[in-house]
Amino acid sequence: MNKRSSEENSISDVLKSFIETNKLQNGLDKINVRDAWKNVMGPGVNNYTTDVVLKNSTLYVVLTSAVLREELLYGKEKIITILNEELRRDIIKEINFK
Template identity: 60%
Template sequence: MPKRHNEHISIKDALKEFVEANNLEKGLDKVNVADAWKKLMGNGVNNYTTAINLQRDTLHIQLSSSVLREELSYGKQKIINMLNEELGKDIIKKLILR
């Protein structure tokens, strides 16, 4: 358990310190990636998205529409760039559509 600081710190800094101390960044990245996908892709794509899974630096997206999967496969790099920009860091290196 980390020592208590006597000086006042903001909630943001305290939470950041807690996340780093307990190695929770990977779990938060998974949640943030799923939220970013839903936000950026909109309702049309989200209706056909059945699973979102981040493993290391690879994002696995499961879609129920083969036509949509084929259409999205043409813009994989653009999707990766949009998601990384939304997240503010380079988390995703590869996108697999299933």
């Protein structure tokens, strides 16, 4: 039997280290952004959303409603702020609605 080292790490520290070592943060950000969009925007907007993709620091959102697209353009900065608050990091710098 091996002895355990006396150095103890929390699970969150081990996971952070694993994510950094394996360069997984970008992939996790892409998934987290999709979830944040669904949570923040609610079912009304999600019914008209067909795709949400994060590339670099730009969020690309594909919508099926031109009217909704125009409405969301007016609140672009606020949406960025709310999504970044939901993500607890400044990941999104720009949003592009298609």
